[in-house]
Amino acid sequence: MAELAAEAVRVPAGVRHTSLQKFMRRRSTIAFAMTLPLIVLIVALVIYPAFYSMYLATLNKSMQRFVGLGNFEFLFRRATFWMVVKQSCIFAISAVFFKALIGFFVAHFVHTIPTKGQRKWRGMLMVPWVIPTAISTIGWFWLFDPSYSAFNWLLGKFGVDPVPWLGHPLWARFSVILVNVWYGAPFFMIMYLAALKSVPEQLYEAAAIDGANWFQRLWYITLPMMRNIIAITVLFSLIVTFANFDIVRILTAGGPVDQTHVFATWAFLLGIQGNDIPLGAAVSLFMLPILGVSAIFILRGVRRRTIEA
Amino acid sequence: MAEVALRRVVKMFEKTPAVRGIDLEIADKEFIVLVGPSGCGKSTTLRMIAGLEETTAGEIWIGGDLVNDVPPKDRDIAMVFQNYALYPHMTVFENMSFGLRLKRFPKSEIKARVEAAARILDITDLLDRRPKQLSGGQRQRVAMGRAIVRNPKVFLFDEPLSNLDAKLRVQMRTEIKKVHQKVMTTTVYVTHDQVEAMTLADRVVVMNQGRIDQIGTPHELYHAPKTKFVAGFIGSPAMNFVPATLEANAAALSVRLPNGIAFRVPEDRTERYRPFVGRPVLFGLRPEHITEPRGMLHPDQQVFDVALDVVEPMGMETMVYFVMDGAEVCGRVDPSSAREVGEKMRLVADLRHMHLIDPETEEVL
Numbered sequence: 001m002a003e004l005a006a007e008a009v010r011v012p013a014g015v016r017h018t019s020l021q022k023f024m025r026r027r028s029t030i031a032f033a034m035t036l037p038l039i040v041l042i043v044a045l046v047i048y049p050a051f052y053s054m055y056l057a058t059l060n061k062s063m064q065r066f067v068g069l070g071n072f073e074f075l076f077r078r079a080t081f082w083m084v085v086k087q088s089c090i091f092a093i094s095a096v097f098f099k100a101l102i103g104f105f106v107a108h109f110v111h112t113i114p115t116k117g118q119r120k121w122r123g124m125l126m127v128p129w130v131i132p133t134a135i136s137t138i139g140w141f142w143l144f145d146p147s148y149s150a151f152n153w154l155l156g157k158f159g160v161d162p163v164p165w166l167g168h169p170l171w172a173r174f175s176v177i178l179v180n181v182w183y184g185a186p187f188f189m190i191m192y193l194a195a196l197k198s199v200p201e202q203l204y205e206a207a208a209i210d211g212a213n214w215f216q217r218l219w220y221i222t223l224p225m226m227r228n229i230i231a232i233t234v235l236f237s238l239i240v241t242f243a244n245f246d247i248v249r250i251l252t253a254g255g256p257v258d259q260t261h262v263f264a265t266w267a268f269l270l271g272i273q274g275n276d277i278p279l280g281a282a283v284s285l286f287m288l289p290i291l292g293v294s295a296i297f298i299l300r301g302v303r304r305r306t307i308e309a
Numbered sequence: 310m311a312e313v314a315l316r317r318v319v320k321m322f323e324k325t326p327a328v329r330g331i332d333l334e335i336a337d338k339e340f341i342v343l344v345g346p347s348g349c350g351k352s353t354t355l356r357m358i359a360g361l362e363e364t365t366a367g368e369i370w371i372g373g374d375l376v377n378d379v380p381p382k383d384r385d386i387a388m389v390f391q392n393y394a395l396y397p398h399m400t401v402f403e404n405m406s407f408g409l410r411l412k413r414f415p416k417s418e419i420k421a422r423v424e425a426a427a428r429i430l431d432i433t434d435l436l437d438r439r440p441k442q443l444s445g446g447q448r449q450r451v452a453m454g455r456a457i458v459r460n461p462k463v464f465l466f467d468e469p470l471s472n473l474d475a476k477l478r479v480q481m482r483t484e485i486k487k488v489h490q491k492v493m494t495t496t497v498y499v500t501h502d503q504v505e506a507m508t509l510a511d512r513v514v515v516m517n518q519g520r521i522d523q524i525g526t527p528h529e530l531y532h533a534p535k536t537k538f539v540a541g542f543i544g545s546p547a548m549n550f551v552p553a554t555l556e557a558n559a560a561a562l563s564v565r566l567p568n569g570i571a572f573r574v575p576e577d578r579t580e581r582y583r584p585f586v587g588r589p590v591l592f593g594l595r596p597e598h599i600t601e602p603r604g605m606l607h608p609d610q611q612v613f614d615v616a617l618d619v620v621e622p623m624g625m626e627t628m629v630y631f632v633m634d635g636a637e638v639c640g641r642v643d644p645s646s647a648r649e650v651g652e653k654m655r656l657v658a659d660l661r662h663m664h665l666i667d668p669e670t671e672e673v674l
Contacts, residue, residue, distance in 0.1 A: 202394035205361050210408035210455075211382035220407070224398040305398075 103188025311372030318367035345516035387456035599640035
């Protein structure tokens with residue numbers, strides 16, 4: 001030890017070398033180094049574009065003059081903007097609600113299948129979530145076709161008049177939500193299935209002996225035990241659904257008469273197709289406060305329950 | 310309060326038999342312990358009484374009613390699980406009152422019952438806590454409290470002490486016995502720990518491979534086991550078994566061990582053993598009946614010499630191990646006469662407590 005120290009005094013370069021080694025060996029340094037690739041990705045693909053779009057939103061159409069909050073003022077005065085806000089909310093909330101509901105019931109059914117046969121059902125039920133949405137949505141687009149589609153053909157067999165699936169505002173809204181639910185329910189199913197599997201079987205047995213019937217077991221045991229998973233899954237899905245672009249873009253492109261636009265498709269229409277990038281940026285930025293507020297509420301509940309439990 | 314009866318009860322898991330036809334009559338207020346090694350069917354039997362498993366065949370009666378097709382909630386039973394199965398999102402009060410709330414008892418009655426049970430179990434201060442904030446022993450008490458408030462016909466315990474450390478286990482064992490003396494409810498208790506079985510039970514049911522080997526009071530099982538399995542399972546350390554042959558010399562019988570030692574069979578047993586003369590048998594004697602010579606020896610206490618293999622001082626006693634013709638034998642001597650390994654020692658076998666076992670049927674002769 002003493003010899004080593006003496007050597008270090010004689011050779012200052014050696015000292016620097018060891019302190020650098022020490023720095024490299026510190027846990028925080030290692031942790032930072034290992035997360036660096038992710039940090040770089042987030043900065044490049046999320047943080048930089050986010051700030052850039054904030055900057056863009058303050059420019060005029062030709063992107064040459066600073067207009068401050070002018071773009072927002074302009075949006076607030078337009079009825080279409082408020083319609084898009086309303087539609088985005090309807091779209092996201094109803095789609096997430098049905099995804100959560102269907103996912104919950106399907107997860108229950110799958111959970112009751114004996115383990116041996118469960119894998120293939122899980123696999124099949126995940127298919128909608130695994131196929132690239134652009135491809136599966138085109139499939140749905142054909143199913144919705146007013147004159148030649150399978151749906152209307154089937155309805156015709158029962159003597160029902162053809163339905164303008166994508167042509168009538170109400171049906172078009174229904175259709176985009178339906179496809180989104182079809183696409184997103186498997187995600188809820190798999191999350192809930194994992195949560196269900198983590199509920200100890202003995203809790204149900206204890207409840208059965210305590211006198212709980214099927215519904216009471218669901219209400220008093222399953223749901224409280226799954227609350228955190230449900231909250232986090234709903235939040236995550238709410239964010240993704242709010243920002244949905246591909247399904248609406250492919251099925252209706254926002255039509256008829258802008259009645260199915262959501263934030264992302266309308267921002268695309270104004271910014272890219274309408275050549276007013278600052279206005280498009282302003283529209284897309286508007287999702288931020290809505291999602292931020294809901295995230296705070298949901299995560300606060302999750303944290304409270306984690307502390308309680 | 311009720312009696313419980315099992316008649317020819319069978320349970321198959323697909324094609325594997327777990328319980329192979331058992332008969333058991335449990336009297337009102339009796340404390341019955343089902344004991345046996347893991348996989349012997351004791352937990353399955355308990356779960357069938359609870360209604361958590363269906364019977365493949367046979368009948369289960371609780372309080373004079375056939376309950377085979379009655380769901381658990383209508384059997385009026387309460388169960389304490391090994392890992393307590395407390396509802397993690399409910400407070401202790403909510404856990405204990407859950408069954409009563411489902412049955413829509415008036416609030417005042419629920420409160421009174423929970424508080425009474427909490428007093429019995431000394432958990433009044435814990436009623437507002439959640440299971441996560443409790444120690445293992447406290448959770449165990451809450452699980453028992455949840456059973457008591459229901460005031461059921463039968464208590465079922467499924468290895469309730471297995472998750473506790475050794476010291477707490479002994480303490481809770483006493484606690485369970487006290488609770489039973491206070492509430493006097495028919496109790497079926499499952500454990501793999503023979504000490505728990507012996508200390509708690511009015512009668513012990515020893516199960517082995519899906520069958521009942523013997524039912525009896527702890528005293529009967531210890532002194533008069535019916536099979537080799539029961540003889541070896543009850544008592545710790547286990548009974549010694551040494552292969553031997555039964556020989557007749559004039560009026561007396563003796564057990565000859567392969568190393569030449571012959572023990573004379575006590576007179577009162579000669580008639581019982583006479584039909585087995587000349588046959589190979591297993592000679593069984595508990596460690597506590599192999600000691601150092603103390604005072605005047607009874608004629609049925611016979612001395613023999615051994616070389617000690619292992620010496621285990623336990624404090625209040627010392628276990629000595631030696632080999633008798635391949636079979637390891639354990640004796641229990643006074644710690645003050647403690648010996649060293651390799652030393653020759655004179656020991657006394659108290660043959661008044663010997664057992665002979667038929668090696669083929671494994672039944673005690």
